[in-house]
Amino acid sequence: MENLAKITIALDGPAGAGKSTVARLVAQKLKLVYINTGSMYRAVAWLILKNNLDLNLQKKEILELVEKAEILLTQDDVFINGQQITEQIREPEISRFVSPVSAMSEIRTQLVKLQQALGKNGGVILDGRDIGTTVFPEADLKVFLVASSKERALRRQKQQMAGGIEQSLEEVQAEIEKRDYLDCNREISPLRQAPDAILVDTDNLSIKQVVDKIIDLAQKSLN
Numbered sequence: 502m503e504n505l506a507k508i509t510i511a512l513d514g515p516a517g518a519g520k521s522t523v524a525r526l527v528a529q530k531l532k533l534v535y536i537n538t539g540s541m542y543r544a545v546a547w548l549i550l551k552n553n554l555d556l557n558l559q560k561k562e563i564l565e566l567v568e569k570a571e572i573l574l575t576q577d578d579v580f581i582n583g584q585q586i587t588e589q590i591r592e593p594e595i596s597r598f599v600s601p602v603s604a605m606s607e608i609r610t611q612l613v614k615l616q617q618a619l620g621k622n623g624g625v626i627l628d629g630r631d632i633g634t635t636v637f638p639e640a641d642l643k644v645f646l647v648a649s650s651k652e653r654a655l656r657r658q659k660q661q662m663a664g665g666i667e668q669s670l671e672e673v674q675a676e677i678e679k680r681d682y683l684d685c686n687r688e689i690s691p692l693r694q695a696p697d698a699i700l701v702d703t704d705n706l707s708i709k710q711v712v713d714k715i716i717d718l719a720q721k722s723l724n
């Protein structure tokens with residue numbers, strides 16, 4: 502796997518398609534650094550909420566706050582300004598609030614810059630919505646991971662239950678569909694498959710099958 506040490510893998514797709522689970526496992530197997538870019542948008546959303554700032558009325562204050570913020574991702578945890586917020590950013594309140602936050606162009610510009618700096622030496626797998634289109638359009642491998650909204654809701658509900666968060670399946674599915682709509686229809690960097698990304702539908706695949714497929718594609722991409 503020596504030749505894979507410097508690879509850049511872009512893994513995009515809608516909410517709940519299994520990107521983070523798969524990216525983490527691919528990273529472990531190929532000894533890559535895993536960068537969950539959704540966590541960065543969530544961390545910023547958390548910071549804005551915590552400071553009681555209004556997205557429409559206090560844009561200037563928000564941008565100042567975000568500019569000064571120090572976001573740190575370790576393999577397991579998310580920190581902002583030194584505070585560990587790994588669990589907090591998974592709360593439904595943040596999931597609802599993060600879409601409008603991630604639609605703010607100035608915030609995107611800042612986070613994209615951070616993502617590009619973190620990944621500039623390769624040896625990385627990034628998951629998100631715009632990695633293959635905007636963050637690393639020259640990535641060695643681009644995968645667009647999809648699954649039906651029902652399947653994604655089932656998976657997300659299971660994940661939430663493990664974290665002690667209870668929400669009905671209908672509610673989770675409705676939120677996922679709403680977020681898909683917002684992510685696909687925002688003006689800047691909308692969620693869309695890069696022309697050269699490989700589509701992987703995970704509905705009838707196990708996690709292991711998806712991971713193996715991506716590792717296989719990664720090896721082929723360097724040949």
Ligand code: DC
Pocket residue numbers: 516517538539540542543599600603628629630631632680684
């Ligand atoms: O993958 P996630 O659900 O943790 O992402 C949280 C939100 O951030 C989601 O609404 C889409 C947005 N996002 C984005 O706009 N661009 C990215 N690269 C990653 C996430």
